[in-house]
Amino acid sequence: MRFADVDSQGHVNNVRFLDYLEDARFGMFHIDPHNAGDQPFKGLVVTRHEIDYRRPLGFRAEPVRVETWVTEIRPVRFTLAYEVRDDDAVYVTAKSVLAAYDVERAAPRRLSESELAYLVRFSP
Secondary structure, three states, X not given: OOHHHEXXXXXEOOOHHXXXXXXXXXXXXXXXXXXXXXXXXXXXXXXXXXEEEOOOOEOOOOOOEEEEEEEEEOOOEEXXXXXXXXXXXXXXXXXXXXEEEEOOOOEEOOOOHHHHHHHHOOOO
C-alpha cells in the first residue's frame, strides 16, 4: 500500500484496487517458479473486470494480500477470482477474464497445452 493510494476520505481509492489486482496477476503469470523462471504466458489481455467493495481499507503500515485463483478455463480465455484481505477482513472480492493474445498478429489465440497446464495448478 502506498500513501498515494489513499483518497481525501482516508481510504484506498476504488481505482487503486485494480492496481493491486494487476500486481497479483503479474506475480502469478510473469515468471514460472517451477520452470527455471520461464515466462509461462506469451501474451494475455484483460477482457473484463468485476469488483465488489466489501469494506473501506484505510492507509496503514501492515500489508494486505491479494489471494488469487483460477475459477474457469476455456480454450481461449480463463477467469481469475481475487480477495484483497488481511487475517481479519475481506476488503474486495473481484474477478477478471483474461484472453490469450498473439501480440505479433494483434489477434486472439488459443491457450497452449503448457499454458493450460500452468492454469490448472491454480484451480481449486
